[in-house]
Amino acid sequence: MEYTGSSYEGDHKNGRMEGKGKYAFPTDTKYEGEMKDGMFHGQGTLFFPNGSKYVAKWENGIAVDGKYTFADGLEFDEPEWLYCDGYDRRFFTETCDGLKPAGRSQLTNRIPPRDIPEGCYDTGDGFYNPDTRVIVDYNHKFLRNADDDEHAWIIRTCRKGWDEIVGYQPKPEL
Numbered sequence: 676m677e678y679t680g681s682s683y684e685g686d687h688k689n690g691r692m693e694g695k696g697k698y699a700f701p702t703d704t705k706y707e708g709e710m711k712d713g714m715f716h717g718q719g720t721l722f723f724p725n726g727s728k729y730v731a732k733w734e735n736g737i738a739v740d741g742k743y744t745f746a747d748g749l750e751f752d753e754p755e756w757l758y759c760d761g762y763d764r765r766f767f768t769e770t771c772d773g774l775k776p777a778g779r780s781q782l783t784n785r786i787p788p789r790d791i792p793e794g795c796y797d798t799g800d801g802f803y804n805p806d807t808r809v810i811v812d813y814n815h816k817f818l819r820n821a822d823d824d825e826h827a828w829i830i831r832t833c834r835k836g837w838d839e840i841v842g843y844q845p846k847p848e849l
Contacts, residue, residue, distance in 0.1 A: 685710065708733070725800075783834070789813065791836030796829050803829050
């Protein structure tokens with residue numbers, strides 16, 4: 676495990692991870708649960724650095740049944756997924772706590788929203804600097820370089836770290 680940057684605390688059998696244990700990935704994602712023959716097997720939970728988690732039943736390292744819960748408590752339920760659909764575009768915090776008064780629109784699900792550095796964009800997993808094309812996490816550690824497609828998507832859709840008055844924009848003709 677020293678080669679992968681991972682660590683394990685827990686039961687062993689024949690020199691392999693087996694029984695109950697805690698496995699930590701170098702990405703700060705952690706698994707707590709049952710292991711068999713060096714793999715996730717049985718009940719276990721993946722805890723992600725952003726505060727979300729995935730509770731699942733595992734068979735030979737593969738999740739066969741599970742539920743993902745976002746950091747704010749929203750549970751993903753595919754057949755009953757009603758969050759941010761075509762009929763209800765509210766954030767989960769607005770669904771739980773109600774809408775803000777007129778003029779105080781909520782721009783993100785996070786209250787208060789993150790402060791974005793000047794000249795940068797909030798990509799949902801960090802900040803993007805269009806001059807350097809680098810995305811860093813919210814602790815300003817390097818995540819990735821943006822390719823042309825991601826750069827265009829960020830510029831088009833993500834929140835900016837500055838105000839910009841755009842005025843009337845007619846719809847483009849198709």
